Amino acid sequence: MPEHDYLTALLDAYWFAPPVALWRAVELRAAAQETFARPLLDVGCGDALIGRVLFGSGGIDAGIDPWAAQLRAAARSGVYRWVQQADGLHLPYASATFATAFINSVLEHIPDVAPVVREVGRVLRPGGRFIFTVPSDAFRRLLDAYQVRLAAGDPEGAERYAAQVDRRLAHYHYHTPGEWGELLDAAGMEVESARYYVPEPTARLWDRMNGRFGIGRRSLWGMLASPRLRPLGTQAILQRWVVQTLGRAWRPYYEMDVEPGHKGSGLLVVGRKLR
Template identity: 40%
Template sequence: MGKRDFLWLHLRELPYFRALLRAVEARFYQDLHLPRPVLDIGCGDGHFASVTFAEPLDVGLDPDPGVLPLARNYGGYRWVLRGYGNALPFGSASFASAVSNSVLEHIPDVDGVLQEVARVLRPGAPFIFCVPNHRFTRSLSVARFLDRLGWHGLAEAYRRFFNRISRHYHCDDVPRWDERLRAAGFALERYWHYFSPEALACLEWGHYFGLPAWVARKLTGRWILAPTTWNLSLTRRVVQPYYDQRAICDDGVYTFYVARRV
């Protein structure tokens, strides 16, 4: 795949805060090799795969029947089906690689999912995923402001609130994920932190300023009613600096993992 403007490709389809994060993540995959066949656990509506990968992935799986027609229409997968990560409908050693982009943090039974992913992967197959880490909630701008005022209880309440609306069950550090991976039959090869606290503030406030996009989605089925340059130029100017900044950073609030089936 040649160089693509991932920020624009996401901005024209998604609320700006989601577009920013997904655009940053899409760039990482350009330097990673995914042997076929590839399984995507938690494919959602399929937009991310259709934008990120030069060729359709082999299988996209998601438990939500409402998003599967969208995933088929986007054309990011050869085969889309409904299924749960802790009960994958495939035989053992069916896949040569697997990905799960910003999904595992939303799954209560994440250990069961990792065990199932290991089962359906061939020995030596890579498993690539990304999740928010232990710095996510403590870096939230509103919570940090409340802490500076000495309102620590209110700051903690806000962190719990934001995690709840983000549907996060797991915001863990590398040792915790390494422990989970080893227990499931993986070896962690490498990882990197990304998405600075400043970028997180952009994402955080987007949950509130993005209300018009949410209304549009409910009424029309689309997040962005006018995906044109003139309509999105101001939005792009706001988020472009966060997209252009160095993606990999020691204080990043998300972590990208490359593991391998033992």
């Protein structure tokens, strides 16, 4: 069966922020290699864009998110059978309800993840799987501007740059697979697998493109892509350019795997509930 083209799907959806599309497309390519037994819970489901692209209409049983506006979009999407406004700290479900819990690009934004991991352990059935993606322990080191500063003999500058990225993206931690193993262990789960995605060349391109497209600051691209200019109708041209031109130029980076023995900027962990 041909592999799903997540790059085109996400460039089309996130044309206004192309580097976001690149990262998320690589992430979905990694997640799509897993099997998601149902009933399936999506913790921090956001606006359902990722759920829709990965699982399709009706593909997820339950989604929770604390953010009301995002949740309303998720409810309209038709992807979830039920959505509820809730925090990962207090999941509104009975113990042992789900066969799979999925958490995509959420845990890095929660300063103390241990109680959330325990809650996930509680709502999983014995043998159920906890599948999550996070930026990895190599994330900061693989930033292009970090490497450039380091190569120029400026380790403090490299650290300052990485700290700036942490603030912009609201990242609170970058655990190693071993540290995730300890967190899962304390919640009655074991690590079944942990694999890196977003190889170094892709991570460095992503970082450079965040600068080029002015992500996180005022920029010409940000102005052209602003929702205020939507009535002019010119954004369809930008969207087509992003999908066609960047879809071609970035495809090798999207399709690249992390070489065995190397780290990538993203980490996909699969845990299994023991009892």
